[in-house]
Amino acid sequence: xxxxxxxxxxxxxxxxxxxxxxxxxxxxxxxxxxxxxxxxxxxxxxxxxxxxxxxxxxxxxxxxxxxxxxxxxxxxxxxxxxxxxxxxxxxxxxxxxxxxxxxxxxxxxxxxxxxxxxxxxxxxxxxxxxxxxxxxxxxxxxxxxxxxxxxxxxxxxxxxxxxxxxxxxxxxxxxxxxxxxxxxxxxxxxxxxxxxxxxxxxxxxxxxxxxxxxxxxxxxxxxxxxxxxxxxxxxxxxxxxxxxxxxxxxxxxxxxxxxxxxxxxxxxxxxxxxxxxxxxxxxxxxxxxxxxxxxxxxxxxxxxxxxxxxxxxxxxxxxxxxxxxxxxxxxxx
Amino acid sequence: xxxxxxxxxxxxxxxxxxxxxxxxxxxxxxxxxxxxxxxxxxxxxxxxxxxxxxxxxxxxxxxxxxxxxxxxxxxxxxxxxxxxxxxxxxxxxxxxxxxxxxxxxxxxxxxxxxxxxxxxxxxxxxxxxxxxxxxxxxxxxxxxxxxxxxxxxxxxxxxxxxxxxxxxxxxxxxxxxxxxxxxxxxxxxxxxxxxxxxxxxxxxxxxxxxxxxxxxxxxxxxxxxxxxxxxxxxxxxxxxxxxxxxxxxxxxxxxxxxxxxxxxxxxxxxxxxxxxxxxxxxxxxxxxxxxxxxxxxxxxxxxxxxxxxxxxxxxxxxxxxxxxxxxxxxxxx
Numbered sequence: 001x002x003x004x005x006x007x008x009x010x011x012x013x014x015x016x017x018x019x020x021x022x023x024x025x026x027x028x029x030x031x032x033x034x035x036x037x038x039x040x041x042x043x044x045x046x047x048x049x050x051x052x053x054x055x056x057x058x059x060x061x062x063x064x065x066x067x068x069x070x071x072x073x074x075x076x077x078x079x080x081x082x083x084x085x086x087x088x089x090x091x092x093x094x095x096x097x098x099x100x101x102x103x104x105x106x107x108x109x110x111x112x113x114x115x116x117x118x119x120x121x122x123x124x125x126x127x128x129x130x131x132x133x134x135x136x137x138x139x140x141x142x143x144x145x146x147x148x149x150x151x152x153x154x155x156x157x158x159x160x161x162x163x164x165x166x167x168x169x170x171x172x173x174x175x176x177x178x179x180x181x182x183x184x185x186x187x188x189x190x191x192x193x194x195x196x197x198x199x200x201x202x203x204x205x206x207x208x209x210x211x212x213x214x215x216x217x218x219x220x221x222x223x224x225x226x227x228x229x230x231x232x233x234x235x236x237x238x239x240x241x242x243x244x245x246x247x248x249x250x251x252x253x254x255x256x257x258x259x260x261x262x263x264x265x266x267x268x269x270x271x272x273x274x275x276x277x278x279x280x281x282x283x284x285x286x287x288x289x290x291x292x293x294x295x296x297x298x299x300x301x302x303x304x305x306x307x308x309x310x311x312x313x314x315x316x317x318x319x320x321x322x323x324x325x326x327x328x329x330x331x332x333x
Numbered sequence: 334x335x336x337x338x339x340x341x342x343x344x345x346x347x348x349x350x351x352x353x354x355x356x357x358x359x360x361x362x363x364x365x366x367x368x369x370x371x372x373x374x375x376x377x378x379x380x381x382x383x384x385x386x387x388x389x390x391x392x393x394x395x396x397x398x399x400x401x402x403x404x405x406x407x408x409x410x411x412x413x414x415x416x417x418x419x420x421x422x423x424x425x426x427x428x429x430x431x432x433x434x435x436x437x438x439x440x441x442x443x444x445x446x447x448x449x450x451x452x453x454x455x456x457x458x459x460x461x462x463x464x465x466x467x468x469x470x471x472x473x474x475x476x477x478x479x480x481x482x483x484x485x486x487x488x489x490x491x492x493x494x495x496x497x498x499x500x501x502x503x504x505x506x507x508x509x510x511x512x513x514x515x516x517x518x519x520x521x522x523x524x525x526x527x528x529x530x531x532x533x534x535x536x537x538x539x540x541x542x543x544x545x546x547x548x549x550x551x552x553x554x555x556x557x558x559x560x561x562x563x564x565x566x567x568x569x570x571x572x573x574x575x576x577x578x579x580x581x582x583x584x585x586x587x588x589x590x591x592x593x594x595x596x597x598x599x600x601x602x603x604x605x606x607x608x609x610x611x612x613x614x615x616x617x618x619x620x621x622x623x624x625x626x627x628x629x630x631x632x633x634x635x636x637x638x639x640x641x642x643x644x645x646x647x648x649x650x651x652x653x654x655x656x657x658x659x660x661x662x663x664x665x666x
Contacts, residue, residue: 061570061599224594237394243597257590261557264576265606266394273598 003030003039007070007100008312013056017320022055023313028070030104037104038093039081045098045330046074046124047306047315048158049247061275071312073098074129076113076120087112092120094128101309101332114287118294125158125327126301127291133276134162135286137220137242138170140279141272146171148217151208151234153227155192156183158327159244161302163220164192169293172218175211177227179322186325190300204230215239224248229258232269241271247320302326308333336363336372340403340433341645346389350653355388356646361403363437370437371426372414378431378663379407379457380639380648381491382580394608404645406431407462409446409453420445425453427461434642434665447620451627458491458660459634460624466609467495468619470553470575471503473612474605479504481550484541484567486560488525489516491660492577494635496553497525502626505551508544510537510560512655519658523633537563548572557581562591565602574604580653635659641666 004027014022033039051073053060065071075098079091084107087093092113097103113123125131137159138144150167154160155176167174168191176187177196184195194211201207208216208230215236221228224246235241264271293299304324306315312330319328337360347355366372384406386393398404408431412424417440420426425446430436446456458464470492471477483500487493488509500507501524509520510529517528527544534540541549541563548569554561557579568574597604626632637657639648645663652661 228594243594246595246598249595256592257594259589261561261576261590262579262582263606264604265579265608268606268608268611270606271597271604273596273601273603275598275601278601 003102004028005030005070005100005102006309008309009068010055010065010071011067013064013067018052018055018313018317020313020317025310026068026070030102033081033083033104035083036106038079038084038087038107038110039102039104040077040093040095040097040110041080041102042075042077042098042100043332044076044121044124045309045312045332046128047312047319047328047330048073048129049245049319051316052320070097070103071099072096074124075099076124077103094123099309099312114291116291116295118291121303121327121329121331122294122301124329125303126162126294126299127287128327129276130158130327131162131166131290132279132283132286133159133244133274134166134220135290136276136279136282137244137274138163138166138218140282141242141274142218142220142240144170144172144218147173149173149175149212149215150218150220151175151177151212151216151231152220152222153177153231154222154245154247155187155195156302156325157222158302158324159222160220161187161190161326162299164190165299166290167218168192169298175208175216177223183322183325186302190302198227205233208234218242220244222247229260232258232260232263235263235267235269237267239267239269241269243271243273304328306330336435337361338363338403338433338435339642341642342401343388343398343404344400346397346400351385351388351646351650353646353650358643359401359403363435366414366416366437368416369439371412371417371420371440371443372435372437373410373426373428373430373443374413374435375408375410375431375433376665377409377454377457378642378645378665379461380645380652380661380663381406381462382578382652384649385653403430403436404432405429407457408432409457410436427456432642432645447624449624449628451624454636454660454662454664455627455634457662458636459495459627459632460620461660462609463491463660464495464499464623465612465616465619466492466577466607467499467553468623469609469612469615470577470607471496471499471551473615474575474607475551475553475573477503477505477551480506482506482508482545482548483551483553484508484510484545484549484564485553485555486510486564487555487578487580488520488528489635489658490555491635491657493553493555494520494523494659495632497523498632499623500551501525502631508541508549510556516655516658519635523635531560538566541567551575553577555580562593565591565593565596568596568600568602570600572600572602574602576604576606637661639663 093110152163156178175194219231222245225248426443485496489511508527552564552574555578558581
C-alpha cells in the first residue's frame with residue numbers, strides 16, 4: 001500500500017484577506033519511490049507573506065498556486081527513504097515542498113541543511129529566506145554604512161527582526177515600527193534604538209521627526225501606506241528606500257500610494273524593489289557571515305510556532321493580523 | 334545718474350497655479366560698478382518649472398524667492414561694463430540673474446558662454462540645464478543601453494525633447510506622451526518612434542501595452558499621476574525610473590500617488606530622483622558630447638519664445654498650461 005501525504009490545499013483564490021474556508025486538509029496517496037527520488041517527512045513549514053501573491057491569478061513574479069493541490073512553501077524535513085546516492089535516511093533537508101507532512105521529490109528539489117548546532121527551523125527564518133532578505137536589502141541594495149540611521153517597518157516580523165539586528169551589527173542606529181506593546185518589548189530585547197507603535201501613534205511624521213531629527217538614511221519598507229509617506233518626508237538627501245514588501249496592500253485593502261513622491265526628486269532618493277531569489281547566488285556568503293553571529297549569541301532568532309499541519313492556514317492568516325513576532329512557522333507532530 | 338534695471342518681482346507666494354497678479358514689473362536703480370564687478374545687459378531669460386518650487390515657503394532643494402525683489406533665473410547677456418580682468422565689454426555670459434534686463438554682479442556669478450556658432454539661447458535650453466538634465470537622467474542615472482525602450486512624459490518640453498533625441502542617438506526606441514496634436518507633430522519631426530496624446534487617449538495602460546508589448550526599460554518621469562501609474566504596470570523587470578519632475582503636482586492640484594507601487598517590488602524597479610545641479614561637474618562632458626551633434630545637425634533645438642521682459646510671468650504660467658514646445662524662453666527687446 002502506498003504512503004499517504006496529508007496536505008493543505010487551496011480551494012479557491014481568496015478575495016481580500018484569506019479565510020479558513022479557502023483551504024482544506026486532504027490526504028493524497030504518494031506514488032512509488034522511483035529511481036533518483038527521495039522521500040521526506042517534514043518537521044517544519046515556513047509561512048510567508050509572499051504566498052498571498054500566489055493565491056491569485058494576477059500576474060506576479062511567482063506563478064499562481066494550483067487549486068486543489070498541495071500549496072508549495074519552504075519546509076525542513078528528514079529523509080526517510082532514498083533512491084539517490086546524494087541522500088541517505090536521516091539527512092536533514094530543506095525544500096519548497098511544504099504545507100504537507102510527507103512527500104517524494106527528485107533529489108534536485110532538495111538542499112541538504114548546512115552543518116550547524118543551531119535548530120533546523122533557523123534555516124527557514126533567520127538563516128533562511130527572511131534573514132537573507134534583510135541582509136541583501138541592507139548590504140547589497142542600500143549599501144548601509146556604519147553610523148547611518150535605518151527605519152524598518154514591520155520591524156517585529158521575520159524580515160524585520162533580522163533587519164534590526166543586522167543593521168545594529170553593522171553599526172547603524174535603528175528605528176522600527178510595529179503594532180503592539182508585546183512587539184515593542186520584543187524589539188527592545190533585540191537592542192533596537194527606538195520603536196514606534198504605529199497603532200498608538202497619532203502623528204507618525206512628528207514621531208519620526210522627534211526620533212530621527214537628522215533624517216533617515218535607509219528605509220526598509222515592508223508595509224506601505226502611512227509609514228511610507230511619513231518616511232519619505234524624513235529621508236536624508238541621497239537616502240535609499242528598499243522596497244521589500246507592501247503587506248498593507250496584499251489583500252487589496254490598502255490605501256493608494258503616498259501623495260509625496262515628489263520627495264524622491266527633492267531628496268534624490270533611490271527606491272529599489274527587492275526579490276530575494278534574484279540574489280540567491282550570495283546565499284553562501286550570507287550564511288558564512290551570519291551563522292557564526294548566531295552561534296556566538298550576537299544575534300537572536302524570534303519565532304512564532306503554530307502546532308500541527310491543520311494550523312497552517314490559521315498561521316498564514318495570522319501574518320496579516322500581526323500575530324507573529326519574528327518568523328511564522330508550523331511545527332508538524 | 335545710476336542705470337535702471339527693469340525686473341520682474343514676486344508680490345506674494347501663489348496658491349495653486351500662479352496668476353499674473355502675483356508678479357509685478359519694477360524699475361530699480363543699479364548701484365555704481367565696484368571693483369571686481371561686471372555690468373551685463375540680458376538678451377535671453379530662461380523660464381523653468383522648478384521655479385514654482387521657489388515661489389513657496391515650503392522646504393525644497395532651493396530656497397524660496399524673496400518677495401519684492403527680482404526673481405532669479407537663468408539668463409544670457411552681454412557685458413556692457415567691467416571692472417574685472419576676466420570679462421571685457423561684448424563678452425557673452427550666462428548667469429542666474431534673469432527676470433531682469435540689466436544687472437551688476439561679481440565676476441564669480443558669471444560664466445562665459447562656450448565658443449560656438451550656435452545661437453546663444455541654446456545654452457539655456459538644449460545645451461543648458463534642460464539638455465543636461467536629459468543627458469544625466471538617461472546616461473548617469475538610467476544607464477540607458479542601445480536597443481532598450483524609453484518612455485518619457487512631457488516629451489515635448491525642454492527636457493523631454495532632449496530626452497527623445499538623446500535616447501534616439503543612443504540607439505533606443507522612444508515613446509513619448511504629450512498633450513496636443515501640434516506637439517505630436519513636433520515630436521514626430523524629432524524622429525520619435527511613438528507618441529501618446531494623453532488628452533485624447535482613454536486607456537493609457539492599454540495604449541502602452543500596444544506600443545511597448547515587451548515593456549519599458551527606462552521611464553523618464555516629468556509629470557506624475559496617471560502616466561506614472563500606467564508606466565509602472567508596463568516596466569520590464571529591472572526597469573529604471575528617472576524621477577525628474579512631477580509637474581502635475583507643482584501647483585497642488587495633482588492626484589495622490591500611484592496605487593501600484595507594488596510593481597516596484599514585483600519588477601525589481603529602481604526609481605531615482607534627479608536634481609541636475611548635483612551632477613554639474615559633468616557639464617563639460619555633456620557639452621563636449623552634445624554640442625557637436627547640434628553643430629552637425631543631428632539634433633534639433635525646440636524653443637518657444639515670448640517677447641519682452643513684461644511677458645515673463647505669462648511665459649511662466651504658460652509652462653503649466655502646456656504652451657511651450659521645447660525650451661520656454663523670453664527674448665528681451
